[in-house]
Amino acid sequence: MLSVARCVPDKVVTNDDLAVLMETSDEWIQQRTGIKQRHYSEGDTGAADLGARAAAEALERAGVRAHDIGCIIFATLSPDYDMPSSACVLQARMGLAGMPAFDVRNQCSGFLYGLAIANAYVKNGTFDHVLLVGGEIHSTGLDLTTRGREVGVIFGDGAAAVVIGPEPDRQRGILSTHLHAEGRFAEMLWLESPGSRERPRLTEDMIAEGRIFPKMRGREVFRQAVTRFPEVIREALDAHDLTVADLDLFIPHQANQRISQMVAMGLELPEEKLFTNIERYGNTTAASIPIALSEAIEAGKVREGSLICLAAFGAGFTWGSALIRW
Amino acid sequence: MRTALLGMGHHLPPLGDAAGVKRPIAETGGTSDLARPAAEAALARAGASTDEVDFIVFATMTPDVTFPGAACFFQHKLACGTIGSLDVRAQCAGFLFGLSVADQFIRLGTYRRVLLVAAEVMSPGLEYSERGAPVARLFGDGAAAVVLGPAGGDGGLSSVVIHADGRHYDRFWCEYPSSRQHPVRMTLEDFREGRHFPFLDFETVRQFGAATLPAVIDESLAAAGVDRDRIDRFVLGHVFPDVVDQVADQMGVSAKVLNPSRQYGHLVAASLPVSLSAAVAAGEIGPGATVCLAACGAGFTWGAAVVQL
Numbered sequence: 001m002l003s004v005a006r007c008v009p010d011k012v013v014t015n016d017d018l019a020v021l022m023e024t025s026d027e028w029i030q031q032r033t034g035i036k037q038r039h040y041s042e043g044d045t046g047a048a049d050l051g052a053r054a055a056a057e058a059l060e061r062a063g064v065r066a067h068d069i070g071c072i073i074f075a076t077l078s079p080d081y082d083m084p085s086s087a088c089v090l091q092a093r094m095g096l097a098g099m100p101a102f103d104v105r106n107q108c109s110g111f112l113y114g115l116a117i118a119n120a121y122v123k124n125g126t127f128d129h130v131l132l133v134g135g136e137i138h139s140t141g142l143d144l145t146t147r148g149r150e151v152g153v154i155f156g157d158g159a160a161a162v163v164i165g166p167e168p169d170r171q172r173g174i175l176s177t178h179l180h181a182e183g184r185f186a187e188m189l190w191l192e193s194p195g196s197r198e199r200p201r202l203t204e205d206m207i208a209e210g211r212i213f214p215k216m217r218g219r220e221v222f223r224q225a226v227t228r229f230p231e232v233i234r235e236a237l238d239a240h241d242l243t244v245a246d247l248d249l250f251i252p253h254q255a256n257q258r259i260s261q262m263v264a265m266g267l268e269l270p271e272e273k274l275f276t277n278i279e280r281y282g283n284t285t286a287a288s289i290p291i292a293l294s295e296a297i298e299a300g301k302v303r304e305g306s307l308i309c310l311a312a313f314g315a316g317f318t319w320g321s322a323l324i325r326w
Numbered sequence: 327m328r329t330a331l332l333g334m335g336h337h338l339p340p341l342g343d344a345a346g347v348k349r350p351i352a353e354t355g356g357t358s359d360l361a362r363p364a365a366e367a368a369l370a371r372a373g374a375s376t377d378e379v380d381f382i383v384f385a386t387m388t389p390d391v392t393f394p395g396a397a398c399f400f401q402h403k404l405a406c407g408t409i410g411s412l413d414v415r416a417q418c419a420g421f422l423f424g425l426s427v428a429d430q431f432i433r434l435g436t437y438r439r440v441l442l443v444a445a446e447v448m449s450p451g452l453e454y455s456e457r458g459a460p461v462a463r464l465f466g467d468g469a470a471a472v473v474l475g476p477a478g479g480d481g482g483l484s485s486v487v488i489h490a491d492g493r494h495y496d497r498f499w500c501e502y503p504s505s506r507q508h509p510v511r512m513t514l515e516d517f518r519e520g521r522h523f524p525f526l527d528f529e530t531v532r533q534f535g536a537a538t539l540p541a542v543i544d545e546s547l548a549a550a551g552v553d554r555d556r557i558d559r560f561v562l563g564h565v566f567p568d569v570v571d572q573v574a575d576q577m578g579v580s581a582k583v584l585n586p587s588r589q590y591g592h593l594v595a596a597s598l599p600v601s602l603s604a605a606v607a608a609g610e611i612g613p614g615a616t617v618c619l620a621a622c623g624a625g626f627t628w629g630a631a632v633v634q635l
Contacts, residue, residue: 041508042508043508044506044508045506045508046504046505046506047505049506071488072490077392077393078505078511079415079505080504080505080506081495081499081500081501081502081504081506082499082500082501082502082503082504082522083387083415083417083499083500083524083624084387084415084417084492084495084498084499084624084625084627085415085416085417085625085627087415087490087492088490088491088492088495088625088626088627089492089495090492091490091491091492091493092492092493092495093492096492097490097491097492097493098489098490098491099489099490100416100423100426100488100489100490100627100629101490101492101625101627102414102415102416102423102488102490102627103414103415103416104412104413104414104415105389105393105394105395105413105414105415106394106395106412106413107393107394107395113410113412116410116431116436117412117427117430120427120430120431120433120434120436121430123434124430124433124434126430136505137505137506138505139508139509140505140506140507140508140509140510140511141503141505141510141511177436179381179410179412180408180409180410181382181397181398181401181408181409181410181411182398182401182402182407182408183394183397183398183399183400183401183402183403183411184402186391186394186398186399186402189394190391190392190393190394191391191392191393192391192392193391193392194392194451194503194522195356195389195390195391195392196356196357196388196389196390196446196447196448196450196451197355197356197357197359197390197391197447197450198450199353199354199450200450200451201388201450201451201522202451202512202517202522204514204517204518207512207513207514207517208514212392212503212511212512214393315393315394316394316395316398316411317394317398318394318398318410318411320410
């Protein structure tokens, strides 16, 4: 991983701001999620716009010219348009053409699924440099009334990009990735409409009934998350005969502060090795890990040789982990 | 080490009326439902059980629901435990993009058996009015699956090349729901204007396909180190079947071309593998045959692959 950069919209929305729109309170939101504020985009801004800004900075930091990108991978669940992919829109925004561009739609684990693909492309020598972006505009897809508050208060907008390139030292870089899913729980955290299983795919009723907004069974998500997170972290460590004690930093997908803390506690990971920033961004799904990674680097928590574990769990359910020797 | 196509299967729903033409139309069920029998056929032909599959790649632009992806629904229906299940969005070239990703995982040794699915249920999202008919009658519903694994001998996938040019993203697109639209990505007004239906700039899509397909076919042949005349069959996917005719004629390979859009309507990501699987099942293409697959469409995305069966 040659570089990381983030781009979040300027507008900050506090819990008190949301309490004007719905029956909720700062105390309630903080207690259950750890979130104090999130960012919302304004005007005609899409996931690809935020992603393109983050990507330009990531390329500059990596010292890689945009035209030398071999492939663009965009992880999102809130694409700019229904189709084509936000990867194509981002490619256009960056003034690029020719290299492949596609979206990965794996929700909260999207960045890790994308990382696994990017890693394979580079390790096999197919592409020298892969641009991997996680970007979301949730704010236009939330029911910000009392009816939708359980989901509405959680999500925020943001994007981050990483440049993946060759690592000559075999002991360093992305050591491995581990991906899972369990579609049995697909309807525990989902956005039903539009969808090809309905006839027709979209109706006025679906819009009026709020079926175009995500729904969540929070308790079930929590229960599965606190099981799968430690499982997939241990899977990554076991693959390299490493233990939790070897970890320098754990960056979980920022889904919920309670989940992250419970996972860290269960692993007996010291608090200073857990990185969280959900209080300022909310849950930015596919963008949350790279946003957090960029902040962790700026905070000096990532040093040369640091062993970092990234892990995610979310809608699908999908989950995964990646182990990186910085 | 190369990646081999160990088994293929496809599934087409019965023909129905699509704005005046007959197309395979799924009257019920979502994309993952259509994919299931295709995958079961592919696994049977590969002699593989679901337990052996260690990763799923699902290429579609018409998932069962907005999220999670179709791969998650499909994984559950096929009872594939907790293996990783990826959704790829690359529109008309989705199968080739999925093939590229699956090939990478197999060559790196990450996974030994990848189930690659390409499936579309377009019909519930089309506009069957007079206004929408010219677009609605282009498409069909269909699914195909391929079991991929390391090749034992010389056969298998010898090249797969993929490309995109996002500058044309609004020449073949479905604009809404759109997360760019503030404050909400889909309103009743947007719906009443029909902005959730696909739109095509026929002329631009046609010209781009005609210019791009020959170039990407030659690129894939060069990457595979195979001459054009060594190819037994070309499977060419484009929303307009006459573009495929034109490309085939120009390249002098008309006698060897399969043109899925003429046969089924455009099945988007599923076009190439449905056509190939159907030809193999009918005995038109046998083991050892060398096939070149190429597609171009929305995004714009395009690609090509050369594979020995």
